[in-house]
Amino acid sequence: QTVVTQEPAFSVSPGGKVTLTCGLTSGPVSTDHFPSWFQQTPGQPPRTLIYSTKSRSSGVPDRFSGSIVGDKAALTITGAQADDESDYYCVLYMGSGISVFGGGTKLTVL
Amino acid sequence: QPQVVESGGGVVQTGRSLRLSCGASGFTFTSYGMHWVRQAPGKGLEWVAVISHDGNNQYYVDSAKGRFTIYRDNSKNTVYLQMTSLRPEDTAVYYCARGGPYVLQYNWFDPWGQGTQVTVSS
Numbered sequence: 001q002t003v004v005t006q007e008p009a010f011s012v013s014p015g016g017k018v019t020l021t022c023g024l025t026s027g028p029v030s031t032d033h034f035p036s037w038f039q040q041t042p043g044q045p046p047r048t049l050i051y052s053t054k055s056r057s058s059g060v061p062d063r064f065s066g067s068i069v070g071d072k073a074a075l076t077i078t079g080a081q082a083d084d085e086s087d088y089y090c091v092l093y094m095g096s097g098i099s100v101f102g103g104g105t106k107l108t109v110l
Numbered sequence: 111q112p113q114v115v116e117s118g119g120g121v122v123q124t125g126r127s128l129r130l131s132c133g134a135s136g137f138t139f140t141s142y143g144m145h146w147v148r149q150a151p152g153k154g155l156e157w158v159a160v161i162s163h164d165g166n167n168q169y170y171v172d173s174a175k176g177r178f179t180i181y182r183d184n185s186k187n188t189v190y191l192q193m194t195s196l197r198p199e200d201t202a203v204y205y206c207a208r209g210g211p212y213v214l215q216y217n218w219f220d221p222w223g224q225g226t227q228v229t230v231s232s
Binding site for chain 1: 145147154155156157160167168169171205207210214216217218219220221222223224225
């Protein structure tokens with residue numbers, strides 16, 4: 001059973017930088033997993049931030065960036081703002097049409 | 111502006127069926143894969159199913175295999191999720207999301223709809 005791992009919670013200071021990660025229990029994450037990242041606030045649908053590792057979705061500010069760091073996918077937020085306080089999810093493509101979401105990271109800005 | 115809008119949610123009893131619809135606009139529907147993703151109350155996102163751009167291929171999470179069917183009507187720019195033998199654990203907000211184009215059809219999730227609530231009562 002493949003599990004996609006994310007930090008359950010993270011905090012960042014306003015104006016600060018934070019890197020959230022997305023890993024696999026079965027091995028390293030690569031660009032072949034086409035990692036995507038989403039932001040979700042309570043009661044709202046997910047908003048796509050990053051797709052295919054590092055491509056930003058339309059309208060997403062360049063404060064958000066995606067990459068592979070070591071053996072994990074990473075979402076870096078620079079110049080954190082109060083309205084960045086959200087849940088962040090990643091998803092990885094496992095092949096054969098199957099995708100798996102991580103459990104999400106609750107980001108607090110304080 | 112690409113957009114997807116879900117409908118068809120509601121309250122159903124255990125063991126009954128429900129069909130969700132997702133209407134698409136603002137893009138060439140026949141070029142893109144389409145996903146269903148759900149979110150149980152207070153929980154994270156769970157990928158449920160995807161269908162290829164031409165409707166010829168469908169893939170499911172294990173818990174949906176044999177009970178859910180994803181299909182599309184490209185003449186109506188609509189993708190459906192037929193759910194049968196519903197269980198209380200299927201209670202969730204169901205989101206539709208556009209996949210990528212052609213070879214990337216299973217790899218992207220953008221944009222997302224507002225979601226439709228499905229509640230399965232025991």
